[in-house]
């Protein structure tokens with residue numbers, strides 16, 4: 204097992220400590236979330252009773268194969284806890300997500316949860332967001348026009364960099380919802396909240412991968428073990 208895999212397993216086990224019998228859980232997407240799902244599956248097979256909502260078809264398939272009961276978000280209603288990974292995490296627990304192309308469902312599920320906990324290894328911690336290209340889910344109709352608008356809006360918000368469609372095996376990558384993903388190499392994002400608000404106003408933008416003021420805690424695995432980060436209190 205690589206060191207990275209070991210850190211994912213450690214942080215997944217730590218997140219399992221937050222799960223109580225009878226909970227309704229949101230299950231994230233990506234390799235760190237997959238480690239959590241594997242650990243959760245082992246507990247479910249020992250008799251833990253939970254009901255889960257998946258943020259992607261890949262997560263749903265993994266969870267079902269592990270014996271985890273999967274419900275729709277409509278039938279589950281409000282969730283107790285969502286556990287998900289992230290591509291970048293800053294000190295205020297603002298996130299970039301969407302590296303796996305599941306950001307829309309990840310955001311819907313996180314927003315439907317009383318508690319949203321991010322799990323990652325310490326390589327995901329950053330001083331400022333933006334080194335990881337920001338994923339934005341866009342409507343395929345008129346996508347090139349939407350990409351141009353994203354570039355313009357980015358420059359107005361102090362970000363500049365290439366905006367390009369993510370490629371899949373056979374043409375543009377498609378999300379579970381049938382949309383495209385624009386990856387935006389903005390570099391440093393001076394004001395993530397402003398950029399997020401401006402992106403939301405573009406009609407072809409379905410959702411962006413900035414998760415601001417959403418995470419209640421981050422569990423971070425490193426050489427010293429797993430530590431818990433919480434958003435700094437407002438002063």
Ligand SMILES: O=C(CO)[C@H](O)[C@H](O)COP(=O)(O)O
Pocket residue numbers: 231232233234235236287288289290299300301302303304305306309
């Ligand atoms: O946002 C995501 C998927 O859309 C993932 O949580 C993010 O890409 C992190 O993935 P990994 O744990 O594999 O590094």
